[in-house]
Amino acid sequence: MEPSLEIERKFLVTTLPDLAAASRSSLRQGYLTVPEDSVEVRLRQTDGTFILCVKSGEGIVRGEREIEISEAQFQLLWPQTEGRRVEKTRWTGGLDQGLTFELDIFGGALAPLMMVEVEFRSEAEAHQFVAPDWFGRDVSTDRRFGNKSLALSGASFIRELSGG
């Protein structure tokens, strides 16, 4: 697999924009394993697609292996991810200059977190980007807002963040 370089910026959101022209999808993922385990087994749902993903980080056989499972199978295994989940509604829409935003509204233990990501074609474009009014604090370099970090330790952090 070629390493793919993503140039993106990520912002908190406190006020929702007009989403009439945006498209909606449901995403959730949860970990069957804990970070200390020898292997990572993750469940992921994107709308009607259900994936079980096994990722190993050491030994002779390494890599990421995914199988598509049925919704019923997903539902059977999902309880096992309790406490290690990210559930969100993603709105994808357009910005000026042909840019696309992905606005994630988190549910479950991570509510009321909202975050928006924009991907750029170059570093220059990323630096020049003027964020719309509804974009909040830039958290691009804050690792606590990564997917895995949110799944595993996001809940208490989000409560702090929202002053709870």
Next chain:
Amino acid sequence: MEPSLEIERKFLVTTLPDLAAASRSSLRQGYLTVPEDSVEVRLRQTDGTFILCVKSGEGIVRGEREIEISEAQFQLLWPQTEGRRVEKTRWTGGLDQGLTFELDIFGGALAPLMMVEVEFRSEAEAHQFVAPDWFGRDVSTDRRFGNKSLALSGASFIRELSGG
């Protein structure tokens, strides 16, 4: 799930009996996880049936959850179980007094181990059982011959056993 009590005895086998009347199946299982992990994820094949099994031993949500997967999916994940496998051909046949034997001929890292199990309807029957000539040493109480133990540490042990 009701706990089910099995009364069985297990013997090593060095000489194969006549298997003309016995039925054959292929079994293999392998662990994606190691024993120290927080969860046990196991793959299991019985002839044309492929299962992924997740077993958790602690926390609020515990138990064993199984999903049936396709052969292609099984093959994709199987390399991940390297070093933690049991592969065997099982011959099931009849003995005197309506008893059934299950003779396991191990392959892979556990060859040339052969083992036979007989299940009984009562403890008395188990004690009275007179083993056929082709049954070798009784290993009923030897935990090293359990499935999990064989998968995780059987290979070196079997080499010792067979004088290798």
